Amino acid sequence: MRFMKRGVPGKLQRAMVGIAATGLVATGALAAGVVTATPASAVGKSACAFNREDVQTLKTTTNVNLRNGPSTSYTSLGLLAKGTKYDPYCADMNTTWYYGKVLSGANAGTWGWVKISYLAKA
Template sequence: MKMISRAAATAVSSALIFGGAVIAASPASAVGSSACDYRPAYSPVTKATTTVNLRNGPSTSYYSKGLLTKRVRFDKLCSRNNHLWFYGKVLDGPNRGKWGWVNGHYLRER
């Protein structure tokens, strides 16, 4: 019985360690402003034109960090792929304060 308990404890410990490694590795794959290929001297605050994903990187292959609903303000820092994707900070709503990438098709100047 003790052998089974030790084996179970070892398995659980290993799973927790492995799971922690996966969780710890996830933010390392985040793509921040270092992925930008254009940084304007000035960029006006924009608003989402519809509900849109705030992504971890500049394409739909990156995971969503949350949603920006219509009229949520987004402060653009820089862009990528000929202004198709913008990196910036969410200024309103439930994701206020988060940084991420938004597709420029869904952003308009105020």
């Protein structure tokens, strides 16, 4: 690998070669599957930004994961089947996820996060 353009000082050439080599090593590590992402830790209701005052039972509009935090990067606590009843307690800062309690189905009694777009009035 050579960077022999005119007007590029020797120190800069060496720095450019070092940066290119670092990129190749990082790319190789990713290709080899060496770098792995760790799942986000559970946050529970600590990620709540807005409490719901008009608490009403909702239902899932499709099969959806109940998660231990307000993002798909959090671990699934179980799958909620379409039509599962859910009582929201609060919403995250972006109001895209609800934290609440599952009222029906295999996960009844479990608290967790559900993406709001997968919920509708029961």
